[in-house]
Amino acid sequence: MYTRLKLLQNKQQDVSTVIHLYLAQQMSSDERLQLENSVDHLISTMSLSTSIDRIGARFLLGDNSRVIHDMHPVFFQITADSQLENVKPFANISGESAIDNGQKILFMLGSIFRLDSIRKEGYVTLVKMTICSDDNHDCQTLFQHMRQEIGEENTLLTPGTVLGKSGRLDQAELFYFEMLKALPVDDDRIENCY
Template sequence: MDTSDQSDDEFHDATYDNIFYDTTSEDMRLEIFYLIWLDSNITAEDNRDTEQRLRSIINRFKKFQDVKECQKYIEHQSQQDRIVMITSGSLGQEIVSSIHKLRQVISIYVYCMDKQRHKQWADKFPKIKAIITQLDELISCIKVDHNILKIVEEPLAINIFTTGTSTGGVNGQFIFSQVLIDCLLRLKSTSKDQTELITICKKAYEGNTFEMTNLHEFENKYSPTKALWWYTRDTFFYKTINAVLRSENIHMIFLFRQFISDIQHQLKENQVKSPIKVYRGQLISSDELKRLKEHCEQFISMNSFISTSTDEQQARVFLNVPNSAVDLESVLFEIEADPNTVTTKPFADISQHSEHPGGSQILFMPGSIFRLESVMRSSENSIWIIRMKLCSDEDHHLKKVLTHMKQQLGNGG
């Protein structure tokens, strides 16, 4: 949302007014990943069990029997969406050349009876991950690949603050993102809000046995002390909370605010005690990389929670996935963070709260502010190293602007 042309009063009004509106179709888009299956012989009855297994990996599932209809649907999806596609051999031969260059298409699996017959044409397209003849192998392959792709392919909603300029333009978006979370977290949650959130999620995951079971457990057993445990589980909670934060869906963030607050409280309780250096492997667009290179020594923030590792090699593992798109760059974020600089946005090692303890996972709050120190290509390979340093609200040019904006919203600064 661009706030560059709004006065302070208009900003205040817009922030609150937009919170309270009825559930829309946008609220049903709780994940960025799609799974599309194109096969002229696909039937609902024969594939009910298969659909359940696939939706336990990627909930948003759609079947097509017609190439043109499928292609039109894919082309109309946002470049912020991520599409994983299964196609029969014959229909794949028709459609792949038309959709292969689309940013939203990240991987394709050819599921057919004759592997050798389709290998020749399929080998020309890097996004085709495999040609598979067995269903169990197909599902296993998608699951293994998705465990990596869901990390490196998740879009980073990066906002940049340029010092020495007004709060218009790009700075207006930065300020809006900062104030949005602070504003919403001040509003007390009610049981009605939580009921509405559960209702929306149940509607979005209807027919998904795996996630409906998780939703039932969440509805009946969630407690604030288990917020990080829920966040580390590979369920609807992790997928949806970051998706709505990235898209700045104000209505859904409003409904999630209690759970964001619970995570913030647990991060504060488990705050890292000494300075650390952490890493995150990521794929970003060439345009995004260029934008970052042009704004070294400026301040950036990201709209969602940021998960990182103290183990550089572990972070680099995610970058070993073959990059099949010419407009994507492999980057390694290298972040220095000192707990003494943190004020309202804590960060913590959440490994002990994980459903699967092991390794060291450091989680940062949405809106954490970093100074972008350098963007340089690694000497040994094609990975770009992006070095950042965590800032506090007290030690950079944003203090005056942020304080003013928070005062406009009440109880600030």
């Protein structure tokens, strides 16, 4: 995925440098509180599929967005600079999909964002984030902490380790099952998946 996104990003370099992207989703109270406590901090994503179309993305929350069964409507505005150096790749994947669902920008696993602000607008929580370079001093500190916390080098299995250590055991298990299907039968990492 990294290679394909990087290739697409390089092809799309003539596109506007700074772009604004949008994402609408439902989040639990705990997830939303965690975001609120992370303003002015860096966050990392598993991967992120966003839209260029603000109105279309906002439409996904509905006209009367309400908190339903502890799920809160959250609307993200993401600012990304395609000319920023040493950033995980992100690219427009609209031409890669068999389903035409608008202009989609996909961010690579492990992309780092600064959480700029969070505010409420009625029932909707508005979150503004900006992509950060991996060279950012705060990022280097974060990576060093993650390496110490995970206790391993960055490998193909690192996402599963991060999910497990963050308490997302069901997601970690799904990740490892998918890895077991993808790895060759004689791969040394199979033992680690189990």
